[in-house]
Amino acid sequence: MKKMTQNDNFIYLTCSLILLLLGMALAQQFFDASVQRLMQSATVVTLLVAVWGVRDEQFIFRKGLIFPLAIILTSLVSYYLDNLDLNYAHLFLLLIFFIITAVKTAKQVIFTGEIDGNKILGAICLYILMGLIWALLYTLVHLASLQAFNGMPDSQLWYEILPDFVYFSFVTLTTLGFGDISPAMPITRFLVYFEAIVGQFYLAILVASLVGSKISNSSQKQLNKTREANHE
Template sequence: MNEENNFFYLTLALIGLLIGGAFVQVVGEGAMEHLLQGFTILTFIVCMASLRFDKNWSRFLYSLLGTWIAVIVIKAILNIKEMDVVMLVLTFAFFFGTFKSIARQILFTGYVNTNKVIGSVALFLLLGLMWAIAYLILLEFSPNSFTGMEAISWGQNFSNAAYFSFVTLTTLGYGDISPVSPLAQVIVYLEAIVGVFYMAIVVSSLVSSNIEHQENKNG
């Protein structure tokens, strides 16, 4: 794994997390949360290996990982339900930090290769995952924010939240899950706006970076 193929592994890890979240729903309720944590930890490890070239991000991730493990241990020992919200916030921070690191490496920077194109796919997946975590956090505080999505444990709801997030991000809008509360509606239409502009921003950045690289190479 090097700087020429690191985004390939990262994208596979994110896809694996989404698929794993779907499979989690078919196992027993007792093992559900632990299985999802396992998929998340695996994604952490792949991200650490894939983005180790960004030193600032690496330091942030090591701190985040240590805190996340501590929260898991505290919840397992003391069975404090509020730790679920803390874990969701840490997961959101992980996705956001990863998004920021990838964006610095691929947007408006140098020659565009296959690895950068795959990195733009990883950015899109991270956008959907960040909003999915935001919906899960909202459900922790306001269980009736959505129709079609029950107020159950976040482990059980992860796949539903991810499904709704990507349906919104791509502006498909099937309607089987809908926001009800005003705050939920604001978060949903903000995601739809980001989804509309994402492609234009990423494509323009990749094209302009490639043109600038060619000009510098020829001139």
């Protein structure tokens, strides 16, 4: 089986994140809300493997059944924290993990070697991570004040409201703004319009620059090959 490296890790991560977002929607549509714990745990383990473990040839999660076992373990830890009424601690730790993962992803995308297709996919992964980070922020604010958002259920269970905030976060990040969920407090309005600003500047500056650099590098390589062929 081909090992994942820094040359292809974001290909796997992009597919995994898309499937996990789909899984989150399917879990909300067809299963009990507590299944979201499993989806959250799958996300954590996927990020550990694709972002944190890509440099380490002996990374523990590469070993066969360790992957599903790790998902089950993190789900149990999540369940334990929730039963201790530690929703805030759990979500805060998850938020810190996602932020550190986003920073590590950005370093791999921007500061390592020449731009290739894998790094452009890494920029897409970073965009998805940004949406998930804001979804966690919205969830924390909602748990602190049920009046923070219009159109949300009055639930204190994070796994019931997180899928809705994931949806709302990506609608905001892409500036679609359907209006079914809306901020109702100054702090949540700030978070919402700031996410929209960051999302637009991210696409306009970073992703466009990466794609431009990739095209420029490809053109330069082709030009060098043409010159070498003409000299022979």
